[in-house]
Amino acid sequence: MPAYVGGSGSARKEHISYPTAFPPTEPETRRRTPTRGMFASLRTRNYRYYASGQVVSLIGVWMQRVAQDWLVLNLSHGSPVALGIAAALQFLPTLLLSLWAGVLADRMDKRRLLLVLESGLGLCALALGLLDVTGLVQLWQVYLLCLALGAVSAVETPVRQSFVVEMVGREQLTNAVALNSMTFNLARMVGPAIAGVMITAIGTGWVFLANAASFVGVLAGLAAMRPDELHRGDPVPARKGQLVEGLRYVRGRIDLVIVLAMVFFVSTFGLNFYVSLAVVARNVFHGQADAYGFLSTLLALGTLSGATLAARRSARSKPGPKLLVVAALAFGALETVSGVMPTLWTVGLVLIPTGIAAMTFMTTANSTVQLAVSPAMRGRVMGLYMLVMLGTNPIGGPLMGWLAAHFTGRSPLVVGGVVTVLAGVFGGLVLAARGGVRKGTRTASPPRVLTGPRRGPSHHLARAAHQPVRDQFHHGHDRDRLDQK
Secondary structure, rough: OOOEEEOOEEEEEEEEEOOOOOOOOOHHHOOOOOOOOOHHHHOOOHHHHHHHHHHHHHHHHHHHHHHHHHHHHOOOOOOOHHHHHHHHHHHHHHHHHHHHHHHHHOOOOOOOOOHHHHHHHHHHHHHHHHHHOOOOOHHHHHHHHHHHHHHHHHHHHHHHHHHHHHHOOOOHHHHHHHHHHHHHHHHHHHHHHHHHHHHHHHHHHHHHHHHHHHHHHHHHHHOOOOOOOOOOOOOOOOOOHHHHHHHHHHHHHHHHHHHHHHHHHHHHHHHHHHHHHHHHHHHHHOOHHHHHHHHHHHHHHHHHHHHHHHHHHOOOOOOHHHHHHHHHHHHHHHHHHHHHOOOOHHHHHHHHHHHHHHHHHHHHHHHHHHHHOOOOOHHHHHHHHHHHHHOHHHHHHHHHHHHHHHOOOOOOHHHHHHHHHHHHHHHHHHHHHHOOOOOOOOOOOOOOEEEOOOHHHHHHHHHHHHHHHHHHHHHHHHHHHHOOO
């Protein structure tokens, strides 16, 4: 590869031979990071820092969810309406802010933005904890903090989702998404158990304070990252119409529209277990809270197993539309079967493979969408993805509740399963006719880590040799921008 070096005040062209051990186009971090193995993405330093903080923080988040529900019930004298209002206030900002959060993710440095957002989440928990332990907390204050927490989370989630690929690169994205799901489901099992013990022993306020303290780990991990090892392109300059530009980008990609439509129907109808399992446990089998806990635990065991299998599978193959469709069909069929099981135990047993299929669908959908889009559009597309996945809860929850109230307690599981199967069939037929999902362009710059020595003339030669490579990435980025207009 030609490079220019200085000599006698003028530039002269020389051809430099590089040793095989130091290919100029392959960053050091990529050479030393194996791409195989269930925990392959943890070998990436930046992701390892991030994941370490997330483990502690997610446990704290699940602790707060339990404590918050308990506090609302105590302050409202056991009113389920108050509990519903608190939940709605946290979900409402997702409907309003997710798309704009995607625009911010594309415009700004995601790591720095996450430092601000994670700090905001920790401050919300700190405020609620201080109000509670001092005995000053009132219901309206909890509502206000629920709204604030929901607003920050609505922005943080798309930014965090689109930041994963910058930490690990495209090759490790599927593995990292699966490991994130494993962490989430482990925290969902551990956090509520710890919260129950703490609430009984010292009250809800200290649970909120513990969650606030858990954000220190996340902030430390983000601060310790090495920005030059992130796989990121240039931020998108701020200009008018970027939100509409993102929506047009998705509209022009029928393959993305189909995947997002599948996520919409599966999330709205199939994933409303917090309604369907409670109704089945109480109204169908006349059980108490322990019966609901039994079903929820087995479902969590299934989702954790599904995330583990996804991490193992990522070491052998990449996600594709075939796995996405098969997972949707399997999830829908198993959910339908669980809705007609004769006993509580048989429902619970079917929920384990149901959870595996559900988690396989969600991790595959997430990875498929991120790998299918341009880096310049990833934030906006993930904002739309999170809107479709989480913003439909205010629609699906009441709808499933209405079905249970006007028909039978089993109807949410049966209807949710049937709709999921239909979504899988429709999505499979359309994607097969269109040849699958088109992969996005590789326009993000690799980590700018030099492969040669850091001192002496060879350092400058290696730096000069890298320049044409970076130019190729930037030129590809410019071409991709033109394609999006």
